[in-house]
Amino acid sequence: MSAFWTWYIILLVVINVVGCAALLWWTSKRRPGEPETTGHVWDGDIREYNKPLPKWWINLFWLTIIFSIAYLAWYPGLGSFKGYGDWTSNAEHDAQREANEAKLKPLFAKFAETPLPQLAQNEEARRLGQSIFANHCATCHGSDARGAKGFPNLTDGLWQWGGEPEQILATILDGRQAAMPPFAAVLGSDEAVNEVAVYVQSLSGQRVDPTLAAAGKPRFETICAACHGRDGTGMTALGAPNLTDAEWLYGSDFDSIRTAIVNGRNGQMPAHEPIIGAERVRVVAAYVYHLNQTATGKTAQP
Numbered sequence: 001m002s003a004f005w006t007w008y009i010i011l012l013v014v015i016n017v018v019g020c021a022a023l024l025w026w027t028s029k030r031r032p033g034e035p036e037t038t039g040h041v042w043d044g045d046i047r048e049y050n051k052p053l054p055k056w057w058i059n060l061f062w063l064t065i066i067f068s069i070a071y072l073a074w075y076p077g078l079g080s081f082k083g084y085g086d087w088t089s090n091a092e093h094d095a096q097r098e099a100n101e102a103k104l105k106p107l108f109a110k111f112a113e114t115p116l117p118q119l120a121q122n123e124e125a126r127r128l129g130q131s132i133f134a135n136h137c138a139t140c141h142g143s144d145a146r147g148a149k150g151f152p153n154l155t156d157g158l159w160q161w162g163g164e165p166e167q168i169l170a171t172i173l174d175g176r177q178a179a180m181p182p183f184a185a186v187l188g189s190d191e192a193v194n195e196v197a198v199y200v201q202s203l204s205g206q207r208v209d210p211t212l213a214a215a216g217k218p219r220f221e222t223i224c225a226a227c228h229g230r231d232g233t234g235m236t237a238l239g240a241p242n243l244t245d246a247e248w249l250y251g252s253d254f255d256s257i258r259t260a261i262v263n264g265r266n267g268q269m270p271a272h273e274p275i276i277g278a279e280r281v282r283v284v285a286a287y288v289y290h291l292n293q294t295a296t297g298k299t300a301q302p
């Protein structure tokens, strides 16, 4: 804080405190020459007297002023003056976080030994996982983990990068970088792009023009099959999604599919080991695994 603002704040605070004290002193007694009553009369004979506040009440006000001065001496409140108590909100936050970490440490140690599917059955782990998810994952995947356009639904039992416990763990620890390159140039013409897009639509059972789809099929099988598989069911090792199911990351309509082909798609799941540490990743992975098991009606095999 610059010296100007420091003095600006100190001045404001001091003027306020001194102002309160002056006001209190001024109103605490009746001065000679002041009228005995205010002149207000009700019901013919009830007069309003002009009396100061009771002594005990005034003294309470003095106490609050003394308290405020002591408070401002102990805590930081006067510009950049740190206060004699050396208190900072950061230090308090750090201390609380450390205490919390110390409390969680034995818990994480226990969880680190437990296989993931079993961990997913542990209610305490799931509760912790849920709070980690709310803090670190919900911004992208939604608080219900159902995702949004470009951010996968994590509850549907369909996995772009694999749904085995170890695969989910790897996804969260190290992140994933999807690499679908643009294919407009390879396909050569707008027409070819459209035909492939229509063929992709047909893969998931959408009603399309069969001649366009038939023209797109061989192109798909030569160019796209390398990653999405000949039948379009995808490849988890590359993160190439299954194009035959009803679940779409970017949309199943013609335009979305065409955009994927023309511009490519490069979804990125950030690596979370550097952000939240391996212990928390493990617990949140168990939570995601469980979400998925409950949503799809399967139960984990411990």
Ligand code: HEC
Residues within 6 Å of the ligand: 178, 179, 180, 181, 183, 196, 197, 200, 220, 223, 224, 225, 226, 227, 228, 238, 239, 240, 241, 243, 247, 248, 249, 250, 251, 256, 257, 260, 261, 265, 266, 267, 268
């Ligand atoms: C090099 C591997 C590779 C090739 C070849 C490839 N893709 Fe992809 N494709 C991917 C990956 C990886 C993704 C996931 C992108 C993401 O998650 O951002 C993807 C995503 C898509 C999507 C979006 C799916 C969704 O759920 O929204 C469509 C549509 C698609 N590809 C169609 C095609 C078509 C058509 C071709 C051939 C012209 C093709 N891809 C060729 C790797 C590939």
Ligand code: HEC
Residues within 6 Å of the ligand: 133, 136, 137, 138, 139, 140, 141, 150, 151, 152, 154, 158, 159, 160, 161, 162, 168, 171, 172, 176, 177, 178, 239, 266, 267, 268, 269, 270, 272, 284, 285, 288
């Ligand atoms: C900055 C946004 C972002 C955050 C934060 C984020 N993710 Fe993701 N996540 C993504 C995107 C985007 C993808 C899809 C990547 C792709 O296109 O292949 C993804 C993919 C995934 C997948 C793979 C899904 C599949 O079908 O294989 C899992 C599992 C996952 N995230 C879990 C998590 C968890 C757990 C957290 C919190 C620790 C998290 N994510 C935080 C953006 C995010």
